[in-house]
Amino acid sequence: MQQISDITPLREIRRKWQIQGKTIAFVPTMGNLHDGHLNLVRQAKSKADIVVVSIFVNPLQFGPDEDLEAYPRTLEQDKAALQALGVDVLFTPHASAIYSRGLEKQTFVEVPGLSYMICGASRPGHFRGVATIVCKLFNMVQPNMAFFGEKDFQQLQVIKAMVTDLSMNLTIYGVPTMRESDGLAMSSRNHYLTAKEREKAPIMYARLCELKQKMESGRRDFSLMVDQVKRDLDEAGLKVDYVEVRSIDTLLSPGHEETELVILAAAFLGKTRLIDNIQVSLKA
Numbered sequence: 001m002q003q004i005s006d007i008t009p010l011r012e013i014r015r016k017w018q019i020q021g022k023t024i025a026f027v028p029t030m031g032n033l034h035d036g037h038l039n040l041v042r043q044a045k046s047k048a049d050i051v052v053v054s055i056f057v058n059p060l061q062f063g064p065d066e067d068l069e070a071y072p073r074t075l076e077q078d079k080a081a082l083q084a085l086g087v088d089v090l091f092t093p094h095a096s097a098i099y100s101r102g103l104e105k106q107t108f109v110e111v112p113g114l115s116y117m118i119c120g121a122s123r124p125g126h127f128r129g130v131a132t133i134v135c136k137l138f139n140m141v142q143p144n145m146a147f148f149g150e151k152d153f154q155q156l157q158v159i160k161a162m163v164t165d166l167s168m169n170l171t172i173y174g175v176p177t178m179r180e181s182d183g184l185a186m187s188s189r190n191h192y193l194t195a196k197e198r199e200k201a202p203i204m205y206a207r208l209c210e211l212k213q214k215m216e217s218g219r220r221d222f223s224l225m226v227d228q229v230k231r232d233l234d235e236a237g238l239k240v241d242y243v244e245v246r247s248i249d250t251l252l253s254p255g256h257e258e259t260e261l262v263i264l265a266a267a268f269l270g271k272t273r274l275i276d277n278i279q280v281s282l283k284a
Protein backbone atom coordinates (compact mmCIF):
# COMPACT_ATOMS: atom_id res chain seq x y z
CA MET A 1 0.00 0.00 0.00
CA GLN A 2 1.22 3.43 -0.95
CA GLN A 3 0.49 6.44 1.27
CA ILE A 4 0.05 9.68 -0.67
CA SER A 5 -0.54 13.10 0.88
CA ASP A 6 -0.20 15.40 -2.14
CA ILE A 7 -2.58 15.83 -5.02
CA THR A 8 0.04 15.73 -7.83
CA PRO A 9 1.32 12.16 -7.17
CA LEU A 10 -2.27 11.02 -6.67
CA ARG A 11 -3.17 12.36 -10.12
CA GLU A 12 -0.09 10.69 -11.62
CA ILE A 13 -0.93 7.25 -10.27
CA ARG A 14 -4.59 7.82 -11.24
CA ARG A 15 -3.46 8.45 -14.84
CA LYS A 16 -1.41 5.22 -14.81
CA TRP A 17 -4.44 3.19 -13.66
CA GLN A 18 -6.54 4.87 -16.36
CA ILE A 19 -4.07 3.76 -19.08
CA GLN A 20 -4.10 0.22 -17.64
CA GLY A 21 -7.91 0.21 -17.87
CA LYS A 22 -8.38 -0.43 -14.12
CA THR A 23 -11.59 0.33 -12.25
CA ILE A 24 -11.20 2.43 -9.10
CA ALA A 25 -13.25 2.28 -5.91
CA PHE A 26 -13.01 4.98 -3.27
CA VAL A 27 -13.79 4.91 0.47
CA PRO A 28 -13.65 8.33 2.15
CA THR A 29 -13.22 8.30 5.95
CA MET A 30 -12.12 10.46 8.85
CA GLY A 31 -9.92 7.65 10.22
CA ASN A 32 -9.92 5.84 13.58
CA LEU A 33 -11.03 2.87 11.56
CA HIS A 34 -13.27 0.15 12.96
CA ASP A 35 -14.91 -2.87 11.36
CA GLY A 36 -17.69 -0.69 9.87
CA HIS A 37 -15.08 1.16 7.81
CA LEU A 38 -13.21 -2.04 6.98
CA ASN A 39 -16.40 -3.56 5.68
CA LEU A 40 -16.74 -0.65 3.23
CA VAL A 41 -13.21 -1.47 2.08
CA ARG A 42 -14.08 -5.16 1.66
CA GLN A 43 -17.11 -4.23 -0.47
CA ALA A 44 -14.95 -1.87 -2.51
CA LYS A 45 -12.34 -4.57 -3.11
CA SER A 46 -14.99 -7.00 -4.27
CA LYS A 47 -16.18 -4.58 -6.96
CA ALA A 48 -13.08 -2.84 -8.37
CA ASP A 49 -9.46 -3.46 -9.42
CA ILE A 50 -8.05 -0.64 -7.29
CA VAL A 51 -9.13 0.63 -3.87
CA VAL A 52 -8.29 4.11 -2.60
CA VAL A 53 -9.12 5.05 1.01
CA SER A 54 -8.85 8.61 2.30
CA ILE A 55 -8.36 9.71 5.88
CA PHE A 56 -9.09 13.39 6.40
CA VAL A 57 -10.72 14.97 9.44
CA ASN A 58 -12.58 17.67 7.56
CA PRO A 59 -12.76 20.96 9.49
CA LEU A 60 -15.50 22.29 7.18
CA GLN A 61 -18.10 19.83 8.48
CA PHE A 62 -17.57 20.50 12.20
CA GLY A 63 -19.54 23.20 14.03
CA PRO A 64 -17.67 25.70 16.25
CA ASP A 65 -18.62 23.80 19.46
CA GLU A 66 -18.04 20.33 18.04
CA ASP A 67 -15.23 17.82 18.52
CA LEU A 68 -12.80 18.68 15.68
CA GLU A 69 -9.79 18.82 18.03
CA ALA A 70 -10.81 15.79 20.11
CA TYR A 71 -11.71 13.60 17.10
CA PRO A 72 -9.61 10.40 17.49
CA ARG A 73 -6.57 10.25 15.20
CA THR A 74 -4.93 6.81 15.01
CA LEU A 75 -3.03 6.85 11.71
CA GLU A 76 -0.48 4.10 12.37
CA GLN A 77 -3.14 1.64 13.53
CA ASP A 78 -5.38 2.60 10.57
CA LYS A 79 -2.52 2.07 8.10
CA ALA A 80 -1.86 -1.44 9.42
CA ALA A 81 -5.56 -2.38 9.05
CA LEU A 82 -5.79 -1.02 5.49
CA GLN A 83 -2.51 -2.66 4.47
CA ALA A 84 -3.79 -6.02 5.74
CA LEU A 85 -6.90 -5.65 3.56
CA GLY A 86 -4.83 -4.99 0.45
CA VAL A 87 -5.77 -1.34 -0.10
CA ASP A 88 -3.76 0.16 -2.96
CA VAL A 89 -3.52 3.80 -1.94
CA LEU A 90 -4.14 5.59 1.35
CA PHE A 91 -4.71 9.27 0.66
CA THR A 92 -3.97 11.49 3.68
CA PRO A 93 -4.13 15.08 2.48
CA HIS A 94 -3.26 18.05 4.71
CA ALA A 95 -5.91 20.69 5.41
CA SER A 96 -3.60 23.37 3.97
CA ALA A 97 -3.62 21.61 0.57
CA ILE A 98 -7.33 20.87 0.62
CA TYR A 99 -8.38 24.37 1.67
CA SER A 100 -5.47 26.30 0.19
CA ARG A 101 -7.37 29.63 0.08
CA GLY A 102 -8.66 29.24 3.64
CA LEU A 103 -12.02 27.97 4.89
CA GLU A 104 -13.74 31.35 4.57
CA LYS A 105 -12.99 31.74 0.86
CA GLN A 106 -13.67 28.12 -0.03
CA THR A 107 -16.18 27.50 -2.83
CA PHE A 108 -18.80 25.13 -1.48
CA VAL A 109 -21.32 22.55 -2.62
CA GLU A 110 -24.70 22.56 -0.95
CA VAL A 111 -27.51 20.09 -1.57
CA PRO A 112 -30.64 22.08 -0.72
CA GLY A 113 -33.53 20.58 1.23
CA LEU A 114 -31.90 17.35 2.33
CA SER A 115 -29.04 19.25 4.01
CA TYR A 116 -31.22 21.37 6.28
CA MET A 117 -33.45 18.74 7.91
CA ILE A 118 -32.91 16.21 10.73
CA CYS A 119 -29.12 16.11 11.45
CA GLY A 120 -28.68 19.19 9.27
CA ALA A 121 -31.05 21.18 11.49
CA SER A 122 -29.00 20.26 14.57
CA ARG A 123 -25.64 20.73 12.84
CA PRO A 124 -26.00 23.84 10.62
CA GLY A 125 -23.49 23.81 7.76
CA HIS A 126 -22.52 20.18 8.42
CA PHE A 127 -23.79 18.74 5.14
CA ARG A 128 -22.40 21.67 3.17
CA GLY A 129 -19.01 20.71 4.64
CA VAL A 130 -19.56 17.04 3.81
CA ALA A 131 -20.76 17.67 0.23
CA THR A 132 -17.87 20.07 -0.41
CA ILE A 133 -15.13 17.72 0.81
CA VAL A 134 -16.64 14.68 -0.89
CA CYS A 135 -16.93 16.60 -4.17
CA LYS A 136 -13.29 17.71 -3.86
CA LEU A 137 -12.10 14.18 -3.02
CA PHE A 138 -14.06 12.80 -5.98
CA ASN A 139 -12.30 15.36 -8.21
CA MET A 140 -8.91 14.29 -6.87
CA VAL A 141 -9.38 10.51 -6.88
CA GLN A 142 -11.77 10.38 -9.88
CA PRO A 143 -13.20 7.01 -8.84
CA ASN A 144 -15.63 4.88 -10.82
CA MET A 145 -17.49 4.08 -7.60
CA ALA A 146 -17.55 5.19 -3.96
CA PHE A 147 -18.77 3.50 -0.79
CA PHE A 148 -20.60 5.07 2.15
CA GLY A 149 -22.14 3.56 5.29
CA GLU A 150 -25.87 3.50 5.92
CA LYS A 151 -25.08 4.41 9.54
CA ASP A 152 -24.87 8.00 8.26
CA PHE A 153 -28.06 7.56 6.28
CA GLN A 154 -28.78 11.23 5.65
CA GLN A 155 -25.17 11.74 4.52
CA LEU A 156 -25.60 8.90 2.01
CA GLN A 157 -28.75 10.55 0.62
CA VAL A 158 -27.01 13.94 0.41
CA ILE A 159 -24.11 12.41 -1.54
CA LYS A 160 -26.45 10.55 -3.91
CA ALA A 161 -28.37 13.80 -4.57
CA MET A 162 -25.12 15.70 -5.19
CA VAL A 163 -23.92 13.08 -7.66
CA THR A 164 -27.23 13.23 -9.55
CA ASP A 165 -27.57 17.02 -9.46
CA LEU A 166 -23.99 17.66 -10.60
CA SER A 167 -23.98 14.82 -13.18
CA MET A 168 -20.96 13.19 -11.58
CA ASN A 169 -19.74 10.13 -13.42
CA LEU A 170 -19.58 7.51 -10.66
CA THR A 171 -21.75 5.01 -8.81
CA ILE A 172 -22.52 5.43 -5.11
CA TYR A 173 -22.95 2.29 -3.01
CA GLY A 174 -24.57 2.30 0.43
CA VAL A 175 -23.32 -0.41 2.82
CA PRO A 176 -25.40 -1.70 5.79
CA THR A 177 -24.44 -0.61 9.30
CA MET A 178 -21.99 -2.82 11.21
CA ARG A 179 -22.91 -3.26 14.86
CA GLU A 180 -21.33 -4.41 18.08
CA SER A 181 -22.73 -7.68 19.46
CA ASP A 182 -25.21 -5.74 21.64
CA GLY A 183 -26.55 -3.79 18.64
CA LEU A 184 -24.72 -0.48 19.09
CA ALA A 185 -23.72 0.92 15.69
CA MET A 186 -19.93 1.00 15.40
CA SER A 187 -18.65 4.58 15.42
CA SER A 188 -15.35 6.30 16.13
CA ARG A 189 -17.26 8.46 18.60
CA ASN A 190 -18.14 5.40 20.74
CA HIS A 191 -14.64 5.80 22.22
CA TYR A 192 -15.85 8.92 24.01
CA LEU A 193 -18.35 6.85 26.07
CA THR A 194 -17.56 6.07 29.71
CA ALA A 195 -18.00 2.42 30.78
CA LYS A 196 -21.41 3.25 32.28
CA GLU A 197 -22.55 5.13 29.16
CA ARG A 198 -21.34 2.28 26.95
CA GLU A 199 -23.63 -0.09 28.88
CA LYS A 200 -26.63 2.17 28.22
CA ALA A 201 -25.85 3.01 24.59
CA PRO A 202 -27.51 -0.04 22.90
CA ILE A 203 -30.93 1.15 24.12
CA MET A 204 -31.26 3.48 21.14
CA TYR A 205 -31.06 0.69 18.55
CA ALA A 206 -33.19 -1.61 20.73
CA ARG A 207 -36.00 0.98 20.81
CA LEU A 208 -35.73 1.57 17.06
CA CYS A 209 -36.04 -2.19 16.47
CA GLU A 210 -39.18 -2.34 18.64
CA LEU A 211 -40.71 0.62 16.81
CA LYS A 212 -39.96 -1.00 13.44
CA GLN A 213 -41.63 -4.22 14.59
CA LYS A 214 -44.78 -2.36 15.69
CA MET A 215 -44.96 -0.45 12.41
CA GLU A 216 -44.49 -3.62 10.36
CA SER A 217 -47.17 -5.40 12.36
CA GLY A 218 -49.71 -2.74 11.36
CA ARG A 219 -49.64 0.08 13.91
CA ARG A 220 -49.98 3.46 12.25
CA ASP A 221 -49.93 5.84 15.24
CA PHE A 222 -46.33 6.80 14.38
CA SER A 223 -46.18 10.01 16.36
CA LEU A 224 -47.51 8.43 19.58
CA MET A 225 -44.99 5.61 19.23
CA VAL A 226 -42.15 8.03 18.49
CA ASP A 227 -43.06 10.04 21.61
CA GLN A 228 -42.88 6.85 23.65
CA VAL A 229 -39.41 6.05 22.27
CA LYS A 230 -38.27 9.58 23.16
CA ARG A 231 -39.61 9.17 26.71
CA ASP A 232 -37.89 5.78 27.09
CA LEU A 233 -34.55 7.19 25.92
CA ASP A 234 -34.97 10.20 28.16
CA GLU A 235 -35.69 7.96 31.17
CA ALA A 236 -32.56 5.93 30.37
CA GLY A 237 -30.51 9.15 30.63
CA LEU A 238 -30.11 10.02 26.94
CA LYS A 239 -30.80 13.56 25.75
CA VAL A 240 -32.81 13.08 22.57
CA ASP A 241 -32.01 15.32 19.62
CA TYR A 242 -34.58 13.73 17.29
CA VAL A 243 -36.47 10.54 16.53
CA GLU A 244 -38.12 10.75 13.12
CA VAL A 245 -40.05 8.46 10.78
CA ARG A 246 -39.31 9.55 7.20
CA SER A 247 -39.74 8.44 3.61
CA ILE A 248 -36.63 6.49 2.62
CA ASP A 249 -35.93 8.37 -0.63
CA THR A 250 -36.76 11.97 0.20
CA LEU A 251 -36.34 11.93 4.00
CA LEU A 252 -39.57 13.96 4.11
CA SER A 253 -42.49 13.05 6.39
CA PRO A 254 -44.17 10.08 4.69
CA GLY A 255 -47.53 10.31 2.95
CA HIS A 256 -50.25 7.77 3.85
CA GLU A 257 -49.51 5.58 0.81
CA GLU A 258 -45.76 5.32 1.36
CA THR A 259 -44.42 1.94 2.39
CA GLU A 260 -40.62 2.33 2.34
CA LEU A 261 -39.58 4.26 5.42
CA VAL A 262 -36.60 4.89 7.66
CA ILE A 263 -36.57 5.71 11.35
CA LEU A 264 -33.69 8.02 12.23
CA ALA A 265 -32.52 8.98 15.70
CA ALA A 266 -29.83 11.04 17.39
CA ALA A 267 -29.24 11.50 21.10
CA PHE A 268 -26.53 12.67 23.43
CA LEU A 269 -25.24 10.23 26.00
CA GLY A 270 -23.12 12.47 28.20
CA LYS A 271 -20.92 14.38 25.74
CA THR A 272 -21.25 11.80 22.97
CA ARG A 273 -23.73 12.28 20.15
CA LEU A 274 -24.98 8.90 18.95
CA ILE A 275 -26.86 8.49 15.67
CA ASP A 276 -28.60 5.46 14.25
CA ASN A 277 -31.37 4.47 11.86
CA ILE A 278 -33.36 1.46 10.72
CA GLN A 279 -35.26 0.80 7.51
CA VAL A 280 -38.92 -0.23 7.62
CA SER A 281 -41.03 -1.78 4.89
CA LEU A 282 -44.79 -1.65 5.44
CA LYS A 283 -45.39 -3.92 2.40
CA ALA A 284 -44.68 -7.22 4.12
Ligand SMILES: Nc1ncnc2c1ncn2[C@@H]1O[C@H](COP(=O)(O)OP(=O)(O)OP(=O)(O)O)[C@@H](O)[C@H]1O
Nearest residue numbers: 029030031036148149151152177178186187188189
Ligand atom coordinates in the same frame (compact mmCIF):
# COMPACT_ATOMS: atom_id res chain seq x y z
N1 LIG B 1 -20.94 1.11 11.80
C1 LIG B 1 -20.78 1.42 10.53
N2 LIG B 1 -21.25 0.60 9.58
C2 LIG B 1 -21.11 0.93 8.26
N3 LIG B 1 -20.50 2.04 7.83
C3 LIG B 1 -20.01 2.88 8.74
C4 LIG B 1 -20.12 2.62 10.14
N4 LIG B 1 -19.52 3.63 10.81
C5 LIG B 1 -19.07 4.50 9.89
N5 LIG B 1 -19.36 4.06 8.65
C6 LIG B 1 -19.09 4.74 7.38
O1 LIG B 1 -17.71 4.97 7.26
C7 LIG B 1 -17.50 6.16 6.50
C8 LIG B 1 -16.58 7.04 7.26
O2 LIG B 1 -17.21 7.42 8.46
P1 LIG B 1 -16.49 8.15 9.65
O3 LIG B 1 -15.03 8.18 9.40
O4 LIG B 1 -17.20 9.39 10.01
O5 LIG B 1 -16.69 7.08 10.82
P2 LIG B 1 -17.64 7.01 12.03
O6 LIG B 1 -17.21 5.88 12.85
O7 LIG B 1 -19.03 7.11 11.52
O8 LIG B 1 -17.30 8.27 12.85
P3 LIG B 1 -18.24 9.31 13.54
O9 LIG B 1 -18.07 9.02 14.96
O10 LIG B 1 -17.65 10.59 13.02
O11 LIG B 1 -19.64 9.16 13.08
C9 LIG B 1 -18.89 6.78 6.29
O12 LIG B 1 -19.36 6.42 5.01
C10 LIG B 1 -19.70 6.13 7.37
O13 LIG B 1 -21.08 6.08 7.07
Ligand SMILES: CC(C)(CO)[C@@H](O)C(=O)[O-]
Nearest residue numbers: 028029030058130133152
Ligand atom coordinates in the same frame (compact mmCIF):
# COMPACT_ATOMS: atom_id res chain seq x y z
C1 LIG C 1 -17.75 11.23 4.15
C2 LIG C 1 -16.76 11.89 5.11
C3 LIG C 1 -15.44 11.13 5.05
C4 LIG C 1 -16.50 13.31 4.62
O1 LIG C 1 -15.60 13.96 5.45
C5 LIG C 1 -17.30 11.93 6.54
O2 LIG C 1 -18.45 12.71 6.63
C6 LIG C 1 -17.50 10.57 7.14
O3 LIG C 1 -16.49 10.04 7.58
O4 LIG C 1 -18.63 10.05 7.15
Ligand code: BAL
Nearest residue numbers: 030061062126152155
Ligand atom coordinates in the same frame (compact mmCIF):
# COMPACT_ATOMS: atom_id res chain seq x y z
N1 BAL D 1 -19.76 10.20 10.12
C1 BAL D 1 -20.16 11.55 9.82
C2 BAL D 1 -19.09 12.52 10.08
C3 BAL D 1 -19.39 13.51 11.13
O1 BAL D 1 -20.15 13.22 12.06
O2 BAL D 1 -18.85 14.62 11.06
